[in-house]
Amino acid sequence: MTDPIPAVRRLGITGTDTGIGKTVVSCALAARARQLGMRVAAMKPAESGIDERPVSASGLLSDADRLRGACGNVPPLSLVRPYVLREPLAPMVAARRAGVTIALDHLNAARTALEHGQELLLVEGAGGLLVPLTATLSYADLFASWQCDMVLVAGNRLGVLNHVLLTVQALERARLPLLGIVLTSLTDHDATVAEATNFDVLQELLPTQRLLRFPWVDRVEDFDALADAAHASGLDALLGGGAAPHRRAVG
Template sequence: MSGLFIAGTDTGVGKTLVAKALIERYVAAGKRVAAMKPVSAGCVQTPEGWLNDDVAQLRAASNVALPLALMNPYAFELPIAPHIAAQLAGIEIDLARIESAYREIAVQSDEVIVEGVGGLLVPLNANQTAADIVVRLNLPVILVVGMRLGCLNHALLTVEAMQQRGLTLAGWIANRIDPAMPAFDANLASLQARISAPLWGLASSSTLRWQENIPF
């Protein structure tokens, strides 16, 4: 089994788009591919429990059937920062529970695609952030960069935070979330010059075009 963690420079930058595309690529290659979103915020109540739209999309793309509570151990109704959502729900997000769920998923799969929540340093509780999930699961990261004004700072700060924690950046995706972004090519070139990991793909709207150099 191997896995990847999909992180983003912010919320709403296309992590789910990239996670789905990775799942579909592995499924097409004949792999058993599971999806996991350890923490979600912004859910609707269903007979199976709280369901987040990102989770529903990942579940539909995966070919490993999982109980909702295993795929998404922490699901909160309101679309707010997870540590605040957890406080309002009267619980604390526990990384041991997330790791246990991941290990249970991993034994059923060839690949596990884990989608993060918000940006890499969004708090989970009083002492831990989403980055601590990556540390705990020991997964390489694919970083989704939301290409809009401010993306250089957001991306480079995220990469620096990863380096400080000893995380492995396997590659990154440039997602043009602002179609009217001025100097897109110059911004992309600036990121390529400053991020040592390879650019895996270019995304825009609901499509993703892979680069030729990705290792699968």
């Protein structure tokens, strides 16, 4: 008699906004998980605006391509990205304008196929936590339906304090467990006053949450470099499954 296959652990990767490093952090987590010998897959349930982006030097076309690459290029792109939408808009809006219906059943089927045989599934949202996929389904709803533990990626810039506090409150209202907040460096230039103080202020305002820094990485398509940055930044704690010490109770 063979041992039963353990349940897949799911990490939801959400952000405070667009363009703040969600995909970079998601790829870093995937690449680091592979370094640690984990079987990992990643998913971006709906990706919009991908034909607006230039082709990179390595030929990677989109966030979903990068996620697939970080996981070893094994799963079909159609599972990594079940819905692809041309216009760079919220998925609900882009889908409506394209005459596409985003269906939870289709997302569930893709997720089930993608995570077969895996230990870890990373699910990257679009924009922030409450971005709508349909009029009745937000990313928060999807993460809750899939029983994801959450990672909040926040760009280190002016305004991030408010954005983080609002998102943490929304996570608590949705009863989504928050494993950690990753404050990303968005530039390699000298830090502004806000950028130099945001981390310490967030620690003061959210003393029960795990707060991590992720550095600026020049070669975002060098998955070994991203994995090394994840390790150096303490992101291994997010892969281990443990909640932040003394995590605030929700509800």
